[in-house]
Amino acid sequence: MRWYTPRGRKVLEYWLVHGLGHAWSGGRDGGSYSDPRGPRAATLMWQFFRTHRLQRRPAAGRAARAR
Numbered sequence: 001m002r003w004y005t006p007r008g009r010k011v012l013e014y015w016l017v018h019g020l021g022h023a024w025s026g027g028r029d030g031g032s033y034s035d036p037r038g039p040r041a042a043t044l045m046w047q048f049f050r051t052h053r054l055q056r057r058p059a060a061g062r063a064a065r066a067r
Contacts, residue, residue, distance in 0.1 A: 001014040011052070013044075015039070015041075015044065017038040020035055020037070020038050021035075025038030025039055026038050026042065
């Protein structure tokens with residue numbers, strides 16, 4: 001499932017892997033609470049966050065001193 005802003009920007013993705021239980025999807029075989037059968041969760045998260053970076057705002061103290 002995916003949710004978008006009115007302008008069409010993707011803001012949320014929801015993944016459900018049936019039969020995985022409470023394991024890290026795409027982890028190493030034999031790892032603690034991981035299952036290699038599912039999609040690689042770390043890769044999917046990295047792709048999402050790489051394209052949805054937060055805008056940095058200057059710290060209040062730094063902005064005041066720069067004037």
